[in-house]
Amino acid sequence: MNTRVTIDVESATPPYDQIRSQIASLIAVGSLTPGMRLPTVRNLASDLGVAPGTVGRAYKELETAGLIESRRRNGTVVSAHGAARSGNPDASAEVSAAVVHLIQTARRAGMDNDTLLRLVEAHSASTSH
Template sequence: MITVDDTNPTPPFEQIRAQIASLIAAGELAHGDRLPTVRQLATDLRLAPGTVARAYTELEGAGLVESRRGAGTRVTGHAAPVDHAAVFAVAAQAQGLSLAAALAAVKKVWVV
């Protein structure tokens, strides 16, 4: 579900944060859903646990998740307003689109 693109200039913790925030905004992760443990996600993505921990800390600071010792990290459902442009930009980058290609795609479907 969560991936990190080593060729993407966006730091791995931010790629993780943005993808989880997008999943919450899209309703694919709902209130009460449990995220993988820091250790498990770090192992799955072949990253240092501190990288995943930073992403989770950022998400907690935004009010999207809550971490409790023994209960894990769960979606709070108290999401801040969604920045749709940021969600689109992260998704486009994750798909390997250049800025020019992403803008061209938007222009192609933009209705005036």
């Protein structure tokens, strides 16, 4: 997996939760497939500039949710069971990345979830066919 996970240091969302939600989204859209190996905790932490414990917590929550599993010799991989139930496999990775970017931008602007959802709903309603 090349690192498609980013950390927004200005976000109110803790870094571990940003990592967790982005990896879960990548699994949901099929960008991360069953059996695909994830970076080691240390490597991903180094790439993102966060403490290994931050990545470890994200991985632990993903494992608890059944989305990934740790294997002694194979490292951490996407779970077949988790990938099958994680979301819409036809969704576009590009759309998922845009959503992550939208959320990060909204957080930097100080926008809360309710306001962001109302904004998305208003734009969606005005552009629906």
